[in-house]
Amino acid sequence: GNSVTQMEGPVTLSEEAFLTINCTYTATGYPSLFWYVQYPGEGLQLLLKATKADDKGSNKGFEATYRKETTSFHLEKGSVQVSDSAVYFCALSDPQAAGNKLTFGGGTRVLVKP
Amino acid sequence: GAGVSQSPSNKVTEKGKDVELRCDPISGHTALYWYRQSLGQGLEFLIYFQGNSAPDKSGLPSDRFSAERTGGSVSTLTIQRTQQEDSAVYLCASSPSGTSGRTYNEQFFGPGTRLTVL
Numbered sequence: 001g002n003s004v005t006q007m008e009g010p011v012t013l014s015e016e017a018f019l020t021i022n023c024t025y026t027a028t029g030y031p032s033l034f035w036y037v038q039y040p041g042e043g044l045q046l047l048l049k050a051t052k053a054d055d056k057g058s059n060k061g062f063e064a065t066y067r068k069e070t071t072s073f074h075l076e077k078g079s080v081q082v083s084d085s086a087v088y089f090c091a092l093s094d095p096q097a098a099g100n101k102l103t104f105g106g107g108t109r110v111l112v113k114p
Numbered sequence: 115g116a117g118v119s120q121s122p123s124n125k126v127t128e129k130g131k132d133v134e135l136r137c138d139p140i141s142g143h144t145a146l147y148w149y150r151q152s153l154g155q156g157l158e159f160l161i162y163f164q165g166n167s168a169p170d171k172s173g174l175p176s177d178r179f180s181a182e183r184t185g186g187s188v189s190t191l192t193i194q195r196t197q198q199e200d201s202a203v204y205l206c207a208s209s210p211s212g213t214s215g216r217t218y219n220e221q222f223f224g225p226g227t228r229l230t231v232l
Contacts, residue, residue, distance in 0.1 A: 042225070043223040043224055044205065044223040045223070046220050046221070049220075091157075099162045099164060100145070100221070101147060101173075102147075102149075102221065104149075105156070
């Protein structure tokens, strides 16, 4: 079956530091890949997505590139802010299956200190 | 416009009791999903509704769990004879369409219902 593995947190950074959260996946087909973010007290929000190999998703200064050869979708941001403190989830959906239901990684808590 | 809403926001119940959790999707969204976020299992898919089609129940953990969607809109997730391991945050999401294919319709999540079973 499909699965997503992401680095465990918490990750604690200083403001303006570089952030990387590793994500790898296992899928039988060619999944679409996503990063979701959950800010304190808020619901899950889609941060970015990529639907095919070598696509780069980007939003709010975050980027992730769909690497089929390494089955990875690592999230990066060059200079984090305190407001980026949140839990980040890597996820996939199998476009060959009905419903676009999401398979999530375990989540990575990020804390950015001023 | 209004997003996905869920009620109650918090529910504390005693082991063995039944609970009902409600989800109001975004108006016009045909696809509706339930997920569960728990410490031990992370974020996992429970059930999916698409229009008037039979729901995909493949993620329901036991027959104590059931869900319905009335009139293609509001959905209720029911847990019978609750157990302590049912304690989790139950998330609802909706999207314009859940059909398969390379086009992905973004899922919009509600704030969740935190269920605590004592």
